[in-house]
Amino acid sequence: MNIYQAIEDIITYAEIHLYADYLDHEYFRNAVFNLLNLHVDGEYSHSDEDAIASLDVPDSVANPIVDYAIEQGVVEDIDRELFKTALMGIFTPRPSEITATFDCLPTEEATRYLYDMGIKSDYIKLTSIKKNKYWVYPTSKCDLEITINLSKPEKDNREIARLRTAPQSGYPKCMLCKENINYQGRVGFPARQTLRYVPITLNGENFYMQYSPYLYFDEHCIIFSEEHSPMTMNRATFERLVDFTRIFPSYIAGSNACIPIVGGSILSHEHYQGGGHLMPVHYTQAECEYSHPLYSDVKVYKQDWFNTDIRLVSDDPAKLVDLAEYIFNAWQGYSDESVGVIAKTSDIHNAITPIARRIGDSYTLDLLLRNNRTDERYPDGIFHAHPEYHNIKKEGIGLIEAMGLFILPGRLDKELALVKQYLKGERVDVDYTLEDNVLYKHKDMVDELLSRYPLPLSEEEADKVVKDYVGEVCKNILDNTAVFKGDEAGKIAFDKFMSSMGFSKV
Ligand SMILES: [Zn+2]
Incomplete structure (x- = not known):
């Protein structure tokens, strides 16, 4: 990897996506040099502008620089996110510039501008957010929305x-x-x-x-x-x-x-x-x-x-x-x-x-x-969510859940995958009936699902059964929160x- 090319690429990204001015090109170059403690220049060629223009997020231009910083000992691996944010911060327009632009745009364009800026600067971590699991659960009243939050x-x-x-x-x-x-x-x-x-x-x-x-x-x-x-x-x-x-x-x-x-x-x-x-x-x-x-x-x-x-x-x-x-x-x-x-x-x-x-x-x-x-x-x-539902959600039911969008803890992703293994009749390394086990909190759910369906289920069937079960729990939690049932x-x-x-x- 040529660090000088990577720096050229990220400046090109900023010029295309973050409103950076070409007059600031050398200014930005030295800002990245400063961050990397670089004192020698090197060779690079013109960036592939079309490829960079097609990027939705800065990962492919920012990550090589972050990797380089870690390799060179400029920053510890554990501080990867802090360093990446500092790097992208160099290219994010100043607050006063953002506000000036926001204020002179029509409302919907203004919010779109601030939102896009958040994604393009990696303030909104879209790559992580896309890893979240999402599905809808139909009910007699309307569809509930359910996400498993894997982005934190x-x-x-x-x-x-x-x-x-x-x-x-x-x-x-x-x-x-x-x-x-x-x-x-x-x-x-x-x-x-x-x-x-x-x-x-x-x-x-x-x-x-x-x-x-976290979006x-x-x-x-x-x-x-x-x-x-x-x-x-x-x-x-x-x-x-x-x-x-x-x-x-x-x-x-x-x-x-x-x-x-x-x-x-x-x-x-x-x-x-x-x-x-x-x-x-x-x-x-x-x-x-x-x-x-x-x-x-x-x-x-x-x-x-x-x-x-x-x-x-x-x-x-x-x-x-x-x-x-x-x-x-x-x-x-x-x-x-x-x-x-x-x-x-x-x-x-x-x-x-x-x-x-x-x-x-x-x-x-x-x-x-x-x-x-x-x-x-x-x-x-x-x-509040009654104890029989705490295996799915124990945290407070705030504004977002009360409106019908459930943000479920990331741990569920792995746990529900294990439950699915049981439903598919596969060998599972963890025994859900044992108390010191990660699946034990789901014991009632697993017992119920195992007794309800003839095993083994296919991957799709098991997936639907588990998602429906979680959806029904979310509906019941909302019922629990009703002061007038x-x-x-x-x-x-x-x-x-x-x-x-x-x-x-x-
Ligand atoms: Zn405060």
């Missing part, structure tokens, strides 16, 4: 060891702080030289929008506050979400509840998630309609969804927000012990997962009612809650 690399033992001895830095305060931009990263904290976000004003307040490097769905973006301050939910939350869909009409925007179990993984920094992908919940039908004498400008529906979804629709965003705030406040104090809903013990348990979306000129807000109470029988949460008792209790707020059925 598993930490190797050397990294775990380094983490143990790494000094606590406290900077940036969290992964959502604006100080992450151009941060070099460290053990256990990603490099962010390729991160770019743009400032946006939501409801008169300063926020920023960036894409998610759980199409154009998955994060909207975060200027200050590192904890998640809250109040009228302003609804105002900001609706305002976001006013600015970006083709995007949805939702917020996690700000309490554990039903909330997201980061509660320390105010943020929302959005993107250009409609979720399963958006394809649901209205089960019934309600009206309220004081909010006649807003249509109110109970959606036919697994967990409890009140959908508000109005052409008037202010009136929509008024009603969302009214329902949120009512729900926070509402208890109905007949269905196990208790608003408050020593903590507040009732919460809402709101999602905003535009349909034509209308604004909609889906309010998913949540509760995070635990008891002796369900120490992980009464309205789909049965008669749940429907009556929901009506009672609506009546308590002054709604009547249309």
Whole structure:
């Protein structure tokens, strides 16, 4: 491999894909020299521009340079990602240039520009993300979407060891702080030289929008506050979400509840998630309609969804927000012990997962009612995935799952492959009936599947059986999260809650 050719190629890539100017050619060349600690020039020829123009991601121009750096001892193999990000950061336009371009483009072109920049700079790790497993599971209500997340690399033992001895830095305060931009990263904290976000004003307040490097769905973006301050939910939350869909009409925007179990993984920094992908919940039908004498400008529906979804629709965003705030406040104090809903013990348990979306000129807000109470029988949460489903998903059911898109842990990929081996009648090295075994947590599932089907199954049959099983579990988990279940008792209790707020059925 000729390193000088590799450097020429990556600069050509930047000129084609990252808006680099040819006047900066030598500037970039020396920037890569600096990174590699190179002090001698060498021979190279003109890059194959057509081949480089056809690239979707920078891997084939960046990886040879990273490999060279590792071979030469410039960087340790374990720091491969940090080095690659530093390399690509050289070519990623400055934040001010990105914002200037973003601001002068029409909305959909602007988001496309920022998104493409994320992929071409390798900030969005598309190559890893493409390794994720994805399938849909049809249900009577709509198709659920299921992914097994294989794009977050598993930490190797050397990294775990380094983490143990790494000094606590406290900077940036969290992964959502604006100080992450151009941060070099460290053990256990990603490099962010390729991160770019743009400032946006939501409801008169300063926020920023960036894409998610993990991309759980199409154009998955994060909207975060200027200050590192904890998640809250109040009228302003609804105002900001609706305002976001006013600015970006083709995007949805939702917020996690700000309490554990039903909330997201980061509660320390105010943020929302959005993107250009409609979720399963958006394809649901209205089960019934309600009206309220004081909010006649807003249509109110109970959606036919697994967990409890009140959908508000109005052409008037202010009136929509008024009603969302009214329902949120009512729900926070509402208890109905007949269905196990208790608003408050020593903590507040009732919460809402709101999602905003535009349909034509209308604004909609889906309010998913949540509760995070635990008891002796369900120490992980009464309205959380029940223990019999923890082999598939034990983590909190946040915004994305509550909308019907399941992000399942990467470990499942290997485990489900072993389950498939059993179904295909193959010899399996691990015995799922033994307690110290990686498959033991799936014992009930394997027993059930083995008894349900005549063995051996073909590869396709085994694959479908396992995917359907996981899909059914995801559906059941959503049922678990429903505060008002789909049965008669749940429907009556929901009506009672609506009546308590002054709604009547249309
Ligand atoms: Zn922060």
